[in-house]
Amino acid sequence: MPKISDHLDKKVNAYIDNLFSGVGPTQQLYDLKEELATNIKEKIADYIARGMDEEQAYKEAIISMGDLSGLVDDMRKLGQDAARQTVYSTMAARISTAGIVAGSLLILFGIFTALMLYFMSEDNLSVLGNGVFVIAGSALLTYSVLTRETSRKYAMNKIRAGLYALSVGVILFSFFTSAASWFATGEMYVSVASLMVFFLAGFGLLLYLVLTESDRRKI
Amino acid sequence: MNNTISTDLIRGHTDAIILNVLRQGDSYGYEIYKKIIKLSGNQYELKEATLYTAFRRLEKDGYLVSYWGDETQGGRRKYYRITEEGRKNYEESKQAWNFAKVVLDKLIQGGLENAKD
Numbered sequence: 001m002p003k004i005s006d007h008l009d010k011k012v013n014a015y016i017d018n019l020f021s022g023v024g025p026t027q028q029l030y031d032l033k034e035e036l037a038t039n040i041k042e043k044i045a046d047y048i049a050r051g052m053d054e055e056q057a058y059k060e061a062i063i064s065m066g067d068l069s070g071l072v073d074d075m076r077k078l079g080q081d082a083a084r085q086t087v088y089s090t091m092a093a094r095i096s097t098a099g100i101v102a103g104s105l106l107i108l109f110g111i112f113t114a115l116m117l118y119f120m121s122e123d124n125l126s127v128l129g130n131g132v133f134v135i136a137g138s139a140l141l142t143y144s145v146l147t148r149e150t151s152r153k154y155a156m157n158k159i160r161a162g163l164y165a166l167s168v169g170v171i172l173f174s175f176f177t178s179a180a181s182w183f184a185t186g187e188m189y190v191s192v193a194s195l196m197v198f199f200l201a202g203f204g205l206l207l208y209l210v211l212t213e214s215d216r217r218k219i
Numbered sequence: 220m221n222n223t224i225s226t227d228l229i230r231g232h233t234d235a236i237i238l239n240v241l242r243q244g245d246s247y248g249y250e251i252y253k254k255i256i257k258l259s260g261n262q263y264e265l266k267e268a269t270l271y272t273a274f275r276r277l278e279k280d281g282y283l284v285s286y287w288g289d290e291t292q293g294g295r296r297k298y299y300r301i302t303e304e305g306r307k308n309y310e311e312s313k314q315a316w317n318f319a320k321v322v323l324d325k326l327i328q329g330g331l332e333n334a335k336d
Binding site for chain 2: 031032041074
């Protein structure tokens, strides 16, 4: 490849940097700038070989490129999309992390208070009351884990993750009501009856979600 | 290049022109530009700005793939290679053009007295 002077080389690079100034950085932009620079430099070298002086060769080469504003616009759009993508994914990752932490803490809080109350009194109902924390925590944890994007899996869509969280919550709630009604009445049949209603609803929803699952693996 | 082809006239054909160059061998931006001037018999210059925009579009459509050359002096060249899809698209464009040029010639120059029903 023919060589041009360092001065001209720098001038071409500066021209291209300036042309794309303020455009969000992407791999495509980086590649396009290198592609344009190489080709313009080769053209300048051709002009010089044909007897033009450096300055004139540079000017002619730049002018003869034509209107590059369309390419600049394309790159600007790509840059904006890339910026939005990173902002969005870090936001989503933060929300998911907060949800996992909060969900786990809620579950632990429920278990610890239940233990504490169990050793404090014999009142089974008040011990059981802490089950609501475990239920809420489990639902939140389910949602947060499913909406998390990892290096191997894409995040699940929010509505679907919400339905999973709901089904987990309803299933756990069915155990909760079952235990509560057993402690309250002492009758096993009442307990099974109240278990059935919510468990069937939650399990049905869960089964439907699992069976209609799509592959979230990357590549 | 005194006689120019209007941008309106050439616009629909830039892709086919580029594919015609690349079906005859891999090439890079400035070389493709020069080959197009040569193909026209020094009658027509396709602006490089138009070329680079077309490369991006053709690559996105799957008609071209690109790869970097291994030049050590100066910058690296980005080469383009036509794909099977691209060859197919070129053949279709060629057929469409062969049909269109005959009809257009009749439409623009033909006289009604010797036109067949």
